[in-house]
Amino acid sequence: MSAEHPVLSVRNLRTEFATREGTVVPVSDVSFDIDRGQIFSLVGESGSGKSVTAMSVMRLVRPPGRITGGSVTFDDTDLLALNQREMKRVRGSQISMIFQDPMTSLNPVLSVGDQIAEPLRAHTSMNKKQVSDAVVEALKDVGIPRARRRLEDRPHQFSGGMRQRVMIAMAMINRPKLLIADEPTTALDVTIQAQILDLLLEICQQSRTSILLITHDLGVVANISDKVAVMYAGQIHETGPTQEVMTQPRGPYLWGLLRSMPRLQGTDALDPIRGQPPLVTEALTGCRFAPRCAFRAEACNTDPPSHIVATGHEVRCHFAPDSEWVRQARAQAGLP
Amino acid sequence: MTRAILAAHDLRKKFAPRTSFLGHGQETIRAVDGVSFTVGEGQTLGLVGESGCGKSTTARMVMRLLDPTSGSIEFQGADITSTRGKALRSLRSDIQMVFQDPYESLNPRRQVKEILAEPFRIHRRPTDHRMRSRILDLLDLVGLLPQHLGRYPFEFSGGQRQRIGIARALALDPKLLVLDEPVSALDVSVQAQILNLLIGLQKDLGLSYLLIAHDLAVVKHISHRVAVMYLGRIVENSESHQLFDQPRHPYTKALMSSVPDPTVFKSSVSQRIRLEGDPPSPADPPDGCHFHTRCWLATEQCAAVSPALVGDTKDETRKVACHFPL
Numbered sequence: 001m002s003a004e005h006p007v008l009s010v011r012n013l014r015t016e017f018a019t020r021e022g023t024v025v026p027v028s029d030v031s032f033d034i035d036r037g038q039i040f041s042l043v044g045e046s047g048s049g050k051s052v053t054a055m056s057v058m059r060l061v062r063p064p065g066r067i068t069g070g071s072v073t074f075d076d077t078d079l080l081a082l083n084q085r086e087m088k089r090v091r092g093s094q095i096s097m098i099f100q101d102p103m104t105s106l107n108p109v110l111s112v113g114d115q116i117a118e119p120l121r122a123h124t125s126m127n128k129k130q131v132s133d134a135v136v137e138a139l140k141d142v143g144i145p146r147a148r149r150r151l152e153d154r155p156h157q158f159s160g161g162m163r164q165r166v167m168i169a170m171a172m173i174n175r176p177k178l179l180i181a182d183e184p185t186t187a188l189d190v191t192i193q194a195q196i197l198d199l200l201l202e203i204c205q206q207s208r209t210s211i212l213l214i215t216h217d218l219g220v221v222a223n224i225s226d227k228v229a230v231m232y233a234g235q236i237h238e239t240g241p242t243q244e245v246m247t248q249p250r251g252p253y254l255w256g257l258l259r260s261m262p263r264l265q266g267t268d269a270l271d272p273i274r275g276q277p278p279l280v281t282e283a284l285t286g287c288r289f290a291p292r293c294a295f296r297a298e299a300c301n302t303d304p305p306s307h308i309v310a311t312g313h314e315v316r317c318h319f320a321p322d323s324e325w326v327r328q329a330r331a332q333a334g335l336p
Numbered sequence: 337m338t339r340a341i342l343a344a345h346d347l348r349k350k351f352a353p354r355t356s357f358l359g360h361g362q363e364t365i366r367a368v369d370g371v372s373f374t375v376g377e378g379q380t381l382g383l384v385g386e387s388g389c390g391k392s393t394t395a396r397m398v399m400r401l402l403d404p405t406s407g408s409i410e411f412q413g414a415d416i417t418s419t420r421g422k423a424l425r426s427l428r429s430d431i432q433m434v435f436q437d438p439y440e441s442l443n444p445r446r447q448v449k450e451i452l453a454e455p456f457r458i459h460r461r462p463t464d465h466r467m468r469s470r471i472l473d474l475l476d477l478v479g480l481l482p483q484h485l486g487r488y489p490f491e492f493s494g495g496q497r498q499r500i501g502i503a504r505a506l507a508l509d510p511k512l513l514v515l516d517e518p519v520s521a522l523d524v525s526v527q528a529q530i531l532n533l534l535i536g537l538q539k540d541l542g543l544s545y546l547l548i549a550h551d552l553a554v555v556k557h558i559s560h561r562v563a564v565m566y567l568g569r570i571v572e573n574s575e576s577h578q579l580f581d582q583p584r585h586p587y588t589k590a591l592m593s594s595v596p597d598p599t600v601f602k603s604s605v606s607q608r609i610r611l612e613g614d615p616p617s618p619a620d621p622p623d624g625c626h627f628h629t630r631c632w633l634a635t636e637q638c639a640a641v642s643p644a645l646v647g648d649t650k651d652e653t654r655k656v657a658c659h660f661p662l
Contacts, residue, residue: 039602045523046494159614160387189386189550190594191611197596198610216523219596226602243601260528262557264580264595270557272528276493 006033007075007177007210014069015056023282026052028234037208041221044231047277050214054180058097059087075177093123096171100183102163106155113151116170123174138169142199161192168199175207182214197224218261222246230254233288234280240313251315253289255329295325338376341512341544342398347371347407349393363619367393369568380545382559384552388618389565395514395548399433400424429459429508436517438497442489448500449485455507474503478533495526515547519554531558552595556580564588567626568618570645573655584661587627633660
């Protein structure tokens with residue numbers, strides 16, 4: 001038990017999209033907590049609902065999408081109860097967000113200095129000089145050399161990695177309590193990705209900002225996060241402390257994902273998960289992973305509850321508690 | 337050593353400066369700056385590097401979609417650098433390409449059977465029952481079903497679309513496939529399915545692959561040999577296991593060290609080698625070794641003299657372009 005309240009507490013979140021073919025439910029029954037100064041990864045494949053979860057927390061889901069259930073508590077405030085004006089005051093000051101592609105999230109015709117200053121102008125009453133000093137400071141903090149001389153530059157004059165630094169400077173300028181980073185390094189080369197991950201770690205340690213990191217890369221998850229939640233078809237399939245969950249997966253989905261990943265270390269043959277994820281409609285019943293699961297049984301036709309298998313380690317699988325399937329899986333893979 | 341099916345000799349590609357109507361000239365870009373390699377028959381050469389290193393330009397020259405500024409390309413012992421007309425058409429049925437994005441490389445308005453029939457039509461092969469039975473064989477090869485023939489690309493998932501792309505590339509019995517980032521648009525569980533498919537096809541059909549990719553783990557998984565590119569040049573070229581077990585060029589080592597490893601956790605992650613800054617622009621590459629501006633071992637010699645890609649004194653197949661190999 002931590003003494004502090006979690007910064008963000010999501011309970012039984014449900015988000016639906018009404019389409020012509022029926023209701024799609026990209027997020028159903030998602031719950032998690034993020035503590036102060038913690039990096040929390042939400043990992044999953046395309047369509048698993050990780051980005052829609054983040055957009056729901058920010059209240060940025062647009063029609064035909066709608067949040068239809070659950071609660072999102074940020075620092076003792078119920079975000080789902082706020083009106084649009086109140087929510088605007090939270091965004092960009094207490095919670096901010098960065099995206100995958102910094103080129104499309106920056107305005108190409110405005111100078112970088114003006115864009116970073118925008119959250120300050122919107123949320124504070126600083127004068128011109130104070131704003132400009134704060135912007136220079138923010139650019140220095142994210143490692144942009146000769147910051148003062150780059151204020152008038154446009155986004156295209158920066159490299160991909162530098163643009164992502166600019167985005168981070170903008171997101172951090174009001175010292176938010178929570179930074180939501182949606183695939184922040186996916187568009188970058190690996191050597192640049194390593195720089196940006198270092199920067200996120202540093203921010204988290206120095207300003208005690210919590211980070212909700214949305215990613216598809218289990219390597220990134222392992223390297224920088226404290227806690228992880230693995231999403232599948234709109235639900236959290238497995239969650240817990242990162243090192244414990246990744247080294248001792250107890251759900252067959254995460255097990256399968258790890259066995260599907262080519263690695264630099266070791267020469268294991270790849271053992272892919274069969275088939276592909278389902279379309280998440282209301283009609284889904286039973287365990288959502290069952291159709292692809294190599295260990296499925298009769299029981300999987302009913303919805304599995306979330307089982308606690310170790311401190312903070314929860315798995316949505318009927319067989320997580322006795323883990324007989326884990327022994328089977330290890331035997332099949334020729335592991336001790 | 338196996339016989340080479342493809343050999344590139346000192347390939348170069350310069351993109352000429354474009355002058356805008358305001359009269360601003362741009363620098364000449366040396367996208368590929370003297371690249372040589374061979375692809376062994378029935379083997380995979382992985383060409384790996386970050387954006388802008390010239391790997392895709394190299395692939396396009398091999399495909400004869402771009403003419404090299406200088407250098408030559410040999411396919412099955414014959415010089416194909418300036419093959420034209422009919423000979424080029426027949427060459428194209430021997431060298432086929434699989435693209436990165438299976439969402440954009442299939443015509444959305446054609447059914448699968450039309451997509452797979454197109455190579456036969458373009459290459460004026462018989463389009464009778466022989467083609468139809470060949471198309472059914474192709475579907476089977478890539479793990480699709482006969483009932484998929486009448487469907488459109490949008491009815492398939494990304495992985496299935498990539499299977500269609502591979503079937504199309506195999507239609508004319510090619511000998512060499514150029515795979516341009518074949519799995520980078522796919523989710524990890526599906527990516528593994530496609531990698532296993534490619535490995536199986538190579539074994540069954542004796543295909544050779546030139547694989548272009550940025551993901552080192554993918555490259556390691558399916559390549560026999562690996563060439564690492566940086567800013568238009570190959571910096572290291574070795575047997576895959578040697579290169580990954582014991583990288584000799586500092587850039588290879590840094591690249592490997594940057595890949596997030598799912599078994600390395602927050603507490604121990606700081607032991608990585610970190611490269612600072614961005615790669616220089618190919619319009620204005622540094623003198624000497626292109627990597628010296630970011631290399632932690634660089635000396636004055638590295639800034640002045642460009643190191644040649646040479647074989648190890650003990651092992652000629654292990655090539656590195658560095659004055660001070662690791």
